[in-house]
Amino acid sequence: MNLQFLKSAVRWNLKNKTGTYINIVGLSVGLAVILLLLNIVGYEKSFDKFNHRLDDIYCIVTKDQHSGSSPIGWNESVPALPRAMMNEFPEVEQASLVQNGKRTMQFKIGNQIFKEKVQFASPNLFKIFSFPLLSGNIPAESTEKNILALSKSSATKFFGNTNPLGKLITINNKYEFRIVAVFDDIPKNSSLRFDCWAPIGFLPELNQFPNYLNTWYNLSFQSYVLLAKGASPENVNKRLKGRIIQSNPDSQAESQLYPYSNLHTVLYGRNKRIKMVSAIAVIIFILISINFINLKTVDTFQRIKEFGIRKINGAGKGYIFKQLMLEASLVIIVSAALSLFIIYFSIPTLKNLTGISGTLTGIFTPASIVMFLVSGGLIALISALIPSLTLRSNSPVNSLKAKVNETISVSRLRTILSGVQFGLAIGLIICTLFTIKQLSYLRNFDLGFNKEQIVRVDLQGPLQSNYKVLQDELRKNPNILSSTAASRNLTGIYWNGDGFKWEGKPANVDPLITFIETDDNFCKTFDIKMLDGDYFKTRKPGAVVINKTLADIISPDGNALNKKIIRDTLELEVTGITNNFNFKPLNRSIGPLMFIKEAGLDNMRYLFVKIAPTHVSGTLGNIEKTVKKLNPDFLFSYHFLDDEFAKLYNGEERLQKQLSLFSFIAIIISVMGLWGILLFVIQQRTKEIGIRKVNGANVSEVMTLLNKDFIKWVSIAFVIATPIAWFAMHKWLENFAYKTSLSWWIFALAGILALGIALLTVSWQSWKAATRNPVEALRYE
Known part of the structure; x- marks a missing residue:
């Protein structure tokens, strides 16, 4: 009996080429996308898991007034803290x-010159x-520099x-360094990566600052801690809470x-990406499931005479379900195999096009295989169950006449499924359009200075x-219109400190101030507006210029100019305020x-040339x-500043490309499902269409x-979908x-796009049915 089922299933799938091909294409593409998305999720969740004592490793996060809405602060630390914790x-x-x-x-090695990025860290990092x-040794307590x-x-x-x-x-x-060790390449799924x-x-x-590593106010560092096995991080945090203030009473950090x-998933915010990618995977799964179910339902109702004959010849109640289940399973198996081929040949292109991360090995994890099998079985079960319940209640006489007494509940279910399918597709279109709009907003945002036609030249030696x-x-x-030297790049200035005092400073105010060292051409080169005073035209000892944010903190009444700012023995005077x-x-x-x-x-690391x-x-x-x-x-190197700012939003650009790709696939799958439903509706209303045309109904x-x-x-x-x-x-x-x-127009545009695509699909098939000869239509009854 099982062999007979198998032969019948293969025979029907080969006979119904159009339906089978559409199902296989839609399902294989959808499964390939789902596997790729699961690969992204798996890759993001795999970060740092290779560390043997991961559960005992912690980073230091610091909360201060500069942390804004962050509830715990950022991954940053004052330099003196790790040594104090060890002691x-x-x-x-x-x-x-x-x-x-x-x-x-x-780096100069013989006659060869390289530009390399060096990670400075304590020796005990390893x-x-x-x-x-792999070779050599790095003593954890080494003082060799x-x-x-x-x-x-x-x-x-x-x-x-x-x-x-x-x-x-x-x-x-200038400096000669001796190589003492070679370490294995750090995996790409590590939050901390370096080659040197x-x-x-x-x-x-290097910085010509002898006290650089002993301060309690500079948050330009990160600290990583390994606790002894069984140690309580809560107990450590109780004593750690006020440790910075103990050595720096002026600080509130x-x-x-x-x-x-x-660190990677929560603090760096990748959990939101994981949830979004997972949601897209669920959406694609729902789409291909609905599509497959609807198309299999149409295919099944086209065979109503066949099943009617089988029922007359004694086929049991479960026969139709078993037959449909086996046919669906065959299509799913073929589609699954084809999806693996699609992934294998397309993943290099997709990586370049959309920035999809991970490797092929990440797809074949036990969790993804189990999910794959369960998902396939669920699709096959539902796609066989819905039409079999309808055909089971259909009388043999109606079956031989190709009539389907479809229950209201089944018909309503199919309608709901189609609505869900297009709702999900519309939702993806809306999200895609908004990511495009946000990315455009970021790229065209008025940063408060002019970054166009500015070349950043690296100053060395x-x-x-x-x-x-x-x-x-x-x-x-x-x-060359102008130039200015600066200690930091404008894509991110992270040299900072706190503990400053000024007249009238509230006790609960201790801002973390960011610094940049420049020459007097800085504002001119970047077209930064001066709100008060001047930009270092006043040659006073200890003169500094501040931005409006700091001016409002120092003097909310707008009188920050000429204010004295003091920290330790350093006395500064505000001689200018910039926008x-x-x-x-x-x-x-x-x-x-x-x-x-x-x-x-x-x-002075950079020269910015306009x-x-x-x-x-x-x-x-x-x-x-x-x-x-x-x-x-020294090797010469330069970068256009606007290109560097564009790179800051590569993550958003990758997300936009991925959403665009998946939205396009979702629409294609939805259209296929809509096409299948329409074929069934037209088939069921063939006689009605013929009668209406005979009675004078026109094509429209x-x-x-x-x-x-x-x-x-x-x-x-x-x-x-909109809310x-x-x-x-x-x-x-x-x-x-x-x-x-x-913007409301994004939602309207998504709705118009979805409606237009649906109308094109439906109208094509409707026009074919409406222009058919009514005599030919009535001949079906």
């Missing part, structure tokens, strides 16, 4: 200080994380197959331990102190900022030639008759300090 907290097995971000430095050493550890890939890049241990690398043509490590103890010499296992010589040379080129401008990505609001005029407190929009290539060539002439021992009247129900479904789906999509986008936009409005 004072017996529960702490290791505490490592890490510079926030990597330094780009020049005791906390599972970054296995001029040592270097390389990843396996970097060691191969620099030295080929030669053993790199003991080799010397000249950094920035150097001891953080070298930073005071508070630190606490935060589970490192939650002698040019960090001799940048004025470079500026003088560049001024000779008429296509606010965004100096961090737009997911953060504008904080207090202080400009320091060439005080030597920080290296160039004329004409003869760009020639101007860039002139800049390169001038830099190389003055700095021949017949098309209206067939189209109105589908238009109603789409309209109801739009009404239901749900609005809520989803409202929650997503909460990630941004600056966000676009939830």
Whole structure:
């Protein structure tokens, strides 16, 4: 009997080529998309899981007045805290200080020159994380400053197959570092990744700031802690809460331990992405399920005579269900196999196109396989159950006449499923349009300064102190309009501190002030407006310029100019106030900022050159030639500032591309389902259409008759999808300090698009039915 079922199932699927092909294509594409989405979710959740003692690893998060709406603060730490924790907290097995971000430095190995990013961190970092050493050794308590550890890939890049241990690398043509270890390449799913490590103890010499690592006010670092097994993080947090204030009474910053296992997903906000991707996977699954069920229902009702004959010949009550279940299972198995081929051949292209992360191995996890089997079985079960219940109650006489006594509940269920299908598709369209609108808003947002036609030149070696010589040379080129040197890049300024005092300061106010060291051409080059005073035209000792945010904190009544600001022995005077401008990505609001005029407190790392929009290539060539002439021992590098700002929103751009792709697939699947339902409706109303035409109904009247129900479904789906999509986008936009409005026209456009697509699909089939010869239509009865 089972063999007979199998033969019948194969025979029908081969005979019904159109329906089978549409089902296989829709299902295989949908399953491929679901597997890709599950791969993204699995990859995001796999972050940092390779660490052997992950449950004992914590990062330090610090909460202060600059943390804004963050309930716990950011992944940042004052530099003196890890050493204090090692000395004072017996529960702490290791505490490592890490510079926030990597330094780009020049490596010279023989005659070869490379530009590499170096992660400065305490040596015991390798005791906390599972970054296995392949050769050499890094003593956790080492005080040696001029040592270097390389990843396996970097060691191969620099030295080929030669053993790199003991080799010397000249950094920035000034410092010689000895390679002491080679570590295995850090997995891509690690929150902390680097290829070159150097001891953080070298930073005071590099920055020419002897006390750089001993302060309790600079949050330009990260700290990672390994607790002893069984130690209570709650007990550590009780003593950690006021530790910064204990050593820096002027500060109001508070630190606490935060589970490192939650750093990527929760603190870095990837959980929202995981939920969104998971929701899209569920939506696609619902779409392909409804599509498959509807199309199988149509296919089944086309065989009503066959099942009527089988019932007359003694087929049992469960025969139809078993037959339909086996046929559906065969299609699902073929579709599943085809989806794997689609993934295998398309994932490289999709990675480049949409930024989909993960690997093929991430798809074949036990959880995804179980989910895959359960989902396939559920689709097959429902697609066999609905038509079999209808046909089971259908009399053999009606079956032989190709009549279906479809119950109201089954008909209503099919209508609801189609409405849900288009509602989900409309929701995806709305979300896609809003991500496009938000991305456009971010790219065109008025940052408060002019970033167009500005080239960022990296200052290295002698040019960090001799940048004025470079500026003088560049001024000779008429296509160079202005230039300014600065210690930090405007895509993100993260040099900061607190503990400042001024007359009338409230006891509960202690802002974390961000600093940037510049020359007096900064405002001119970036077209930043001065609100009061001047930009370092007043040559007073200790003169500083502040932005409006800091001015409002110092003096809410608007009298911040000429105010004295004091910290320890440092006395400053506000001689100018600039308009606010965004100096961090737009997911953060504008904080207090202080400009320091060439005080030597920080290296001048960048020269920003404003160039004329004409003869760009020639101007860039002139800049390169001038830099190389003055700095021949260093590689020349430059970047356009507007390109760097665009890169800040690569994540949003990837999301927009992914949503666009999945929305397109959702619409295609919905159209296929709509097409299948329409075929069934036309088949059931063939006689009615013929009679109406004989009685004088024209083509438009017949098309209206067939189209109105589908238009109603789409309209109801739009009404239901709109508030749900609005809520989803409202929650997503909460990630941004600056966000676009939830414009009504986005919803209207999504509804018009969905309605237009539905009308095109329905009208084509309706027109074919309406133009058919009525005699041919009546012949079916």
